[in-house]
Amino acid sequence: MTSPCPSFPSSSGVVTNTRTRTEPIEPHPVTRTSDETSDHAAEGDAPIISVENVSRWFGDVAALDGVSLDVRRGEVLAVLGENGAGKTTLMRILGGLDSPNGGRVLLRGRPYAPRSPKDAVHAGIALVHQHFALVPTMTAAENILLFRSDPERRCSRAEAARQLAAEAAELGFTIDPTAVVGELSVGEQQRLELLRALDAAPEVLLLDEPTAVLTDDEATALLDVVRRLAIEQNKAVILITHRLREVTAAADRVVVLRTGKVVSPEAAVGDRSPADLAAEMVGSEVASIHRDDPTPGDVVLDVRNLSVGKVRNASIEVRRGELVGVAGVDGNGQVELELAICGLLEAEEGTVTLEGASLIGVHPRRRIRMGVAYLPSDRYARALIGPMTCEENLRLGRTQWRLTPDPEGASTLLTKWTVKGERSHPAGSLSGGNAQKLVAAREFGQDTKLLVACQPTRGLDPGAASMVRQASIDFARDGGAVLFVSADLDEILETADRLYVASDGHFHGPFNRPFDRARIGRIMAGVDGPSTAGVAGEGVQTAVADQSTGGEAH
Amino acid sequence: MTAAAVGAGARARQAVSAGALTTAVAILVALIIGALLILWSGGDPLEVYRLTVTESIFARTGWRDTLTQATPLILIGLGLAIGFRAGVWNIGAEGQMVLGALASIAVLGTSSLPPVIAVPLGLLLGALGGMVWAALAGILHTRFGVNTVIATLLLVFVATSLLVWATRTVLKDPDSRLPQSRVIGTGAIGDLPWIDTGYGVLLAFAAVPLLHWILNSTRFGFIVRAHGDNATAVYANEERRTLVPLVLLMLGGAFAGIAGYVVLASDQMRVASGTAAGFGFTAIIVAILGRNKPYGVLAAAVGLAALLVGAEAAQRRTGVPVTLMQTVQGLIVVCVITARALVERTGRLARHARESADG
Numbered sequence: 001m002t003s004p005c006p007s008f009p010s011s012s013g014v015v016t017n018t019r020t021r022t023e024p025i026e027p028h029p030v031t032r033t034s035d036e037t038s039d040h041a042a043e044g045d046a047p048i049i050s051v052e053n054v055s056r057w058f059g060d061v062a063a064l065d066g067v068s069l070d071v072r073r074g075e076v077l078a079v080l081g082e083n084g085a086g087k088t089t090l091m092r093i094l095g096g097l098d099s100p101n102g103g104r105v106l107l108r109g110r111p112y113a114p115r116s117p118k119d120a121v122h123a124g125i126a127l128v129h130q131h132f133a134l135v136p137t138m139t140a141a142e143n144i145l146l147f148r149s150d151p152e153r154r155c156s157r158a159e160a161a162r163q164l165a166a167e168a169a170e171l172g173f174t175i176d177p178t179a180v181v182g183e184l185s186v187g188e189q190q191r192l193e194l195l196r197a198l199d200a201a202p203e204v205l206l207l208d209e210p211t212a213v214l215t216d217d218e219a220t221a222l223l224d225v226v227r228r229l230a231i232e233q234n235k236a237v238i239l240i241t242h243r244l245r246e247v248t249a250a251a252d253r254v255v256v257l258r259t260g261k262v263v264s265p266e267a268a269v270g271d272r273s274p275a276d277l278a279a280e281m282v283g284s285e286v287a288s289i290h291r292d293d294p295t296p297g298d299v300v301l302d303v304r305n306l307s308v309g310k311v312r313n314a315s316i317e318v319r320r321g322e323l324v325g326v327a328g329v330d331g332n333g334q335v336e337l338e339l340a341i342c343g344l345l346e347a348e349e350g351t352v353t354l355e356g357a358s359l360i361g362v363h364p365r366r367r368i369r370m371g372v373a374y375l376p377s378d379r380y381a382r383a384l385i386g387p388m389t390c391e392e393n394l395r396l397g398r399t400q401w402r403l404t405p406d407p408e409g410a411s412t413l414l415t416k417w418t419v420k421g422e423r424s425h426p427a428g429s430l431s432g433g434n435a436q437k438l439v440a441a442r443e444f445g446q447d448t449k450l451l452v453a454c455q456p457t458r459g460l461d462p463g464a465a466s467m468v469r470q471a472s473i474d475f476a477r478d479g480g481a482v483l484f485v486s487a488d489l490d491e492i493l494e495t496a497d498r499l500y501v502a503s504d505g506h507f508h509g510p511f512n513r514p515f516d517r518a519r520i521g522r523i524m525a526g527v528d529g530p531s532t533a534g535v536a537g538e539g540v541q542t543a544v545a546d547q548s549t550g551g552e553a554h
Numbered sequence: 555m556t557a558a559a560v561g562a563g564a565r566a567r568q569a570v571s572a573g574a575l576t577t578a579v580a581i582l583v584a585l586i587i588g589a590l591l592i593l594w595s596g597g598d599p600l601e602v603y604r605l606t607v608t609e610s611i612f613a614r615t616g617w618r619d620t621l622t623q624a625t626p627l628i629l630i631g632l633g634l635a636i637g638f639r640a641g642v643w644n645i646g647a648e649g650q651m652v653l654g655a656l657a658s659i660a661v662l663g664t665s666s667l668p669p670v671i672a673v674p675l676g677l678l679l680g681a682l683g684g685m686v687w688a689a690l691a692g693i694l695h696t697r698f699g700v701n702t703v704i705a706t707l708l709l710v711f712v713a714t715s716l717l718v719w720a721t722r723t724v725l726k727d728p729d730s731r732l733p734q735s736r737v738i739g740t741g742a743i744g745d746l747p748w749i750d751t752g753y754g755v756l757l758a759f760a761a762v763p764l765l766h767w768i769l770n771s772t773r774f775g776f777i778v779r780a781h782g783d784n785a786t787a788v789y790a791n792e793e794r795r796t797l798v799p800l801v802l803l804m805l806g807g808a809f810a811g812i813a814g815y816v817v818l819a820s821d822q823m824r825v826a827s828g829t830a831a832g833f834g835f836t837a838i839i840v841a842i843l844g845r846n847k848p849y850g851v852l853a854a855a856v857g858l859a860a861l862l863v864g865a866e867a868a869q870r871r872t873g874v875p876v877t878l879m880q881t882v883q884g885l886i887v888v889c890v891i892t893a894r895a896l897v898e899r900t901g902r903l904a905r906h907a908r909e910s911a912d913g
Binding site for chain 2 (some may be wrong): 342344363364366368376381382383384385386387388394395396397399400401402403
């Protein structure tokens with residue numbers, strides 16, 4: 001993934017993907033046949049890793065509380081759980097990044113207590129991170145070489161490139177070893193990340209949310225590779241995920257974690273229905289959101305033929321009273337769109353207007369006075385000032401010449417949005433959900449005409465996520481206009497009245513209800529619609545609408 | 555809620571006292587190391603330290619000198635501290651100070667305006683001179699992306715050369731053979747009765763509470779603090795990206811320029827090659843030691859000035875070289891900054907552990 005926004009370069013040189021954490025459960029899991037599971041899960045083998053009663057406490061909080069599980073060679077064990085269930089802590093302990101407070105881990109029957117990731121690699125355990133840790137300016141082969149610690153395995157770049165290509169071919173895909181990583185697609189980067197982990201020839205592979213940033217097709221391809229590693233190379237794989245679809249598609253057995261505990265003992269995937277797994281993972285039914293049909297009014301936000309950065313000739317309309325969704329995997333121009341609408345990026349071409357007044361390059365305080373509320377996709381960078389207090393954060397962008405403290409007003413807002421935190425505490429101390437509720441408390445003001453909500457539920461627990469979704473819908477029904485950008489397709493399909501699909505900088509649509517999920521998925525992946533032809537504009541949108549079978553219109 | 559407010563207040567006080575304690579311990583450590591150095595060079599550390607304190611604070615000439623030295627340090631330190639608080643690094647106050655002095659002498663050196671006009675005009679010219687010089691760095695930064703540290707620092711050398719050139723040519727005192735300007739004449743700032751220190755010290759002391767108020771109770775101060783903590787959020791919600799660094803550099807330049815005029819008009823009376831005398835660089839230390847807070851700057855400026863004034867007296871009385879006391883001054887800076895970094899790091903580790911527990 002290249003830097004999504006040229007004017008806000010990331011602080012480090014390392015490619016990190018901000019896509020994280022919570023997504024709701026996949027409601028349409030790919031069903032798999034049960035006979036596929038049994039022929040390779042080497043039963044009777046002694047487990048290569050046994051986690052015995054492991055606990056990890058941070059102060060009074062238990063991230064892991066007496067967790068036990070086994071993994072054998074040649075199988076994929078899924079560790080399923082919501083955000084905060086303790087999945088990542090378990091991964092960090094196995095990967096040598098953290099140590100348990102209680103219990104023990106056995107590796108090949110002997111106690112295993114790595115003190116660093118290097119120890120873990122030496123012991124034959126490799127970790128594939130949720131966030132990429134590749135150097136974007138170096139080639140794929142150079143990245144492999146860079147992380148080889150064993151001096152005996154150092155070699156020339158050409159040799160490393162040959163090894164990389166061979167390794168990729170063995171797993172059934174191709175990768176250009178001389179390509180600069182920053183120019184690879186997200187899916188290719190994820191595969192490279194996997195190849196890098198495999199470079200140390202581990203026996204155990206830990207995968208932490210490996211498909212979080214991939215399209216459906218890329219995810220399927222990656223999971224295929226993971227299965228082949230287990231079957232053909234007899235590796236033990238632990239797949240950490242919150243996506244039921246991945247469990248059913250790739251895992252032999254599954255363990256469900258909730259608030260640090262194993263909810264039910266590990267079992268073969270086929271033994272439990274996806275609905276059971278979902279219920280076990282979430283614990284209780286998450287309040288579903290209420291959405292009635294809109295009565296759209298005048299156009300509030302009008303994006304016309306906008307080109308900026310990756311965005312090519314995008315036209316989007318949002319009317320009063322409706323919530324318009326923008327679906328799409330990260331890095332397809334959504335960030336540039338968001339920044340351009342909020343005045344933070346100059347357009348190369350085209351216009352963005354709010355009831356006729358241009359929003360391009362508008363002064364931030366004027367944007368707010370015009371009634372544009374903004375929940376940025378990167379809320380910690382653009383919406384919150386961590387060291388400042390919650391009360392001061394509620395004031396950001398709404399300051400008067402002289403600051404007048406308003407403790408009552410601040411406390412009332414925090415209570416209304418159920419922010420668990422005092423107004424005098426730094427905003428940076430809030431958890432992800434509370435931090436977003438703090439931003440929402442500020443942005444959902446009275447005179448707001450347009451809400452630009454970008455990945456607004458990312459990293460939120462299910463309760464906070466549905467609160468934000470419901471608030472966005474209610475805001476639209478109360479006469480506001482909402483542009484709701486999300487990489488979570490289920491969320492978009494649930495909340496949006498109409499939607500556009502972002503694919504490689506093109507924004508296809510609008511699509512009306514009822515939505516054709518399969519087709520939208522294909523457009524996201526760039527395998528459907530004329531987006532592959534590289535031309536866009538009115539003609540393209542018409543073509544998309546014409547080709548579709550029902551459920552789409554202008 | 556009141557209980558919560560009280561709790562927060564107690565925590566805030568705790569944080570303040572913890573910060574002060576860190577600084578105090580660090581200074582103590584530096585003084586102990588310094589004592590060993592003095593012992594090693596054959597001096598009596600207790601006597602040197604005693605003389606340093608009594609000569610700089612209790613002796614009449616001592617505190618007068620201390621205040622005179624502290625005045626430019628406070629003024630420049632305040633301007634720098636506001637920039638540093640916002641994460642805008644201005645290392646070039648030395649040059650901005652020179653430009654302030656040059657601008658005021660250029661006009662006042664040949665005029666005979668009454669002091670009522672000449673002194674405010676001098677302050678204004680000083681502020682403008684420093685501001686324009688800092689604005690050059692600001693434009694280099696906002697237009698061409700040059701790092702402010704590099705832009706401001708390198709302009710110091712240009713300013714110094716400009717000073718040398720001006721005192722030999724356009725501003726040279728025709729009645730003198732030395733490369734120096736005319737005397738400032740009616741623009742001179744008189745001394746306060748009782749303490750024999752220029753009126754500039756009043757300006758410096760008055761600016762402290764004013765800037766404290768501005769930082770904590772105005773939008774400007776809010777933006778400064780927010781910019782230091784997360785500039786991206788400021789650009790997204792409060793102010794345009796280009797404006798904040800430029801304005802803050804110019805503000806720092808204005809303060810340095812005013813200090814340039816004050817030093818010129820109450821102490822040196824004419825501009826020569828030694829005009830800036832290192833105040834612009836020492837003020838960086840003042841701002842950092844003062845934690846970029848106005849009252850902290852005041853304390854650090856007076857403390858550093860006293861140390862230098864006292865050290866000179868101690869040299870006269872005990873023969874311990876003043877350079878040794880300058881070493882102690884450097885040790886204090888290193889120890890304080892190290893201690894703060896350590897405290898901050900342990901705090902960050904604790905916070906990180908808590909955050910990991912959340913997810």
